[in-house]
Amino acid sequence: MSLITTLARLEAVDTGRAQPLATVRHRHLSERPLVFVPLTTAGEAGAPLGALVGTDRDAPRLLVVPQPRDRDLRFAFLAELAGVVLPYIDACGEDVEAAERTETDPETGKRVKVEVELCADAPQLIVPSRAGIEFVRLLGRSMRFRRTAEQDPETPHPAPPHVPLLGRWLTHYGERARVPGSALLLALTDVVSRHWATGQSSLEDQHLGALLAWIDPPENESGAEAALRAELRRDAKGQLLCPPAGPATDPAFDNKLLAPAIERYDRARTALAAAEDGLQADDRLGELTAAEREIRELVDSRTRPTWDAVWHGLDLLRTLPEGTHAADRWTRDRWSFTGHRDRVLAGEPPQPRRDDAVTAANKLATREREQARLEAQEALDDPLVMAGRRLAGEAFAGEVTDIVMAYSESKRPSPRPLVTIRTDDRPHLAERAKVYRSLGGKPQAAEFVEYVEGEADGADIDTGGRSIVLRIVDKMGRGKEPESGSVPEKGDLVCFTLFEHEQRGGAKLPDPEDTPWTHGGPPGEATHPPADPVTEEDVL
């Protein structure tokens, strides 16, 4: 955490309200995101208990698994979920625009431009917290290897249609969420705490209710008080007033409310199965329906506050204007979405359990590159982030105090003007270090020449200010005289960074078919891996 962030946190403690950490929104928010608030069963891997899902804040769809250990009920839940999520995804997949991409021509080996489709918008999935992202991954993993009866008539426990497809999409979204700066799948706590500093630790910021309370407390209450209330206050029955954002539930809820309700449901189901005639069965079916309704109400009561909190958080985020480069990163997300859509349409098998060497290395390289890109872009979009970089000596801003025209010593001299900048920042500049500034959205490079200490007015020494001489080296056109506007003028305020603005990709990796034996050799033909075996515990 940088000192500026620390300071913001301390100010939040002092004032009792969250303090801004950003002046713009650093993530793209879709016009119509799909919010997903899942709950899971404690102790079971990938056994959902229920969820609220939908794109309309006033009309979420409630999905419930009355007995989470029953595989058939779980499948029914997943099928319903697919019924909500897949149409949303398909709608975005159909609306395309033409785009260009450079590809290597397989015959000539040259890089050529190819016209391809790019989806005009991508579906955006919002979950309340980071644990929600993990749960999306887990759901994806649990579904993508399943087979439907149509795919494989022999399969012993066929999954409902669309469930394997939903698994592949959720896997893709979970995987994409690991790329820094991506916005296909967002955890609201992460995004909100990126933009506001609260007076609590980052550990406590994982609690969505407490986090929002710091930012937007109710009237006549400080953020600190409201956050404490959201975190700990329980009602007369010992239940949290603000249930955890999930997917894990509060143990007190499990033990006191959910377990008895599930037990009643189990009893009603056993009784129905044992019914001897139609009349009795009708009565008992009524009991079963009542027991199921009770569980639905319980799940609704635990997910609804989180659902409202997520939309409230989105409202808060929308009060910030979107950062310039967030749109650029969203375009990358759209490429990612389009790529996966094409793989699904081409009938490729689901993502494997383990990536092959080339895919894994590519993923890591992408994450590293995107991390560097994100850091640079956030600083360029937001003076507050740039302030942190300036404090760290990775950038400096100041006023241009002098310009001296100079030329390179080649046969055709090009302009290499010397610019003197007075700054209070203390950048760590090595000899001939490259620095960059943004010139009409493109980076312009300059070379560090020297420090000039102690200007004539003498005030510099007190403030720690000094002057830096730079030699501008590019983006000035082809002529002998630099193009107008390409060189700063005396009195201009400029900001140079020591980091590059645009990221270059690393060395190209071989194609998967050419994986060297040191890395396991070629992965071979992509196959459909077998589904997880069904064990007796899955079938009650």
Next chain:
Amino acid sequence: MNKAALASSLGSPSAFGQSQFAFMRGNAFEARVKADGGAELLRLVHEKLDAGSEPPVAGLVPDLAAVGPEGRAARTALALREATEAGAWTLLDHPMLALDVAGSPAYLEPDAVVVHPDGSWTVVEIKSFPMLDGSADAAKVGAAARQSAVYVLALERVADRLTPAPEVRHSVLLVCPKDFSNLPTASAVDVRKQRSVTRRQLDRLTRIEDIADALPEGTCFAPDLPTPDLTAAVESVPATYAPECLSTCELAFHCRDRSRTEGAVTSLGRSLRAELGGLTTVDDVLSAARGDSGDPADPAVAALRRAAELRAEALGGREGLRSEVPGRTPC
């Protein structure tokens, strides 16, 4: 001492609890792993840790029942000695081990300890979080490794009393459900690092007698005392709260309240403390940042003032921009 009861009496009850679903599932899984005289468990130990030895056919499972923790610890030590001499696969189900912590014995109950035919011992930890495609949640594995390291240390104390001292293996076996099933799978976890960390921490712990000596005469932590008396008693023991305490200590909410009231910066995270040098309270830091106090020659103060300036510059004129936000209140 029952810290949970103490925390409730102090008015800051702890939030720990286990869902009965998790509890049932965990128990069912452990029972399944240890079923049939631990056949499956011994097979996993053989496969993952000791593939060179003879495969276990029917392991011995000695009876470890005894009265009281001391009795059970003694019984465990005896069973370990016998099993080591016997040179056969032996499973000790829920043995009891004693470890000296700050001068007082603490009793520990690992899920299982396996004695190999060569006389070496292995700690087995059974957890109910899944191992998905061969990998499990790193944080949970780390916690399990730290827990097992303590058992390894305690076992080493038992081994030291035998001649020749048997080897306590530094790789423990972590048994977890495989993927989404209830079938066990296992992985060897090297706990040498956790073992040396724990050993050093145990050596450095202030002895309980020293803490007790420093307390005023008559200090009592009985949960039925009136809250002010109890608060005063708890206050007399120094504690430095950090957010990590929330996940481990029942008294964390109490300490957090105190820490926040005092304005200690560590309540926001340990890393802050390192960044801020000698400034330990929120007021100190903010007043130093505003230039009201602090020595400008102190690098921490100078950096703070620069940070405050830069922050104000970047936010310049933005104060009050946070207009009324539409929407509901959280919760």
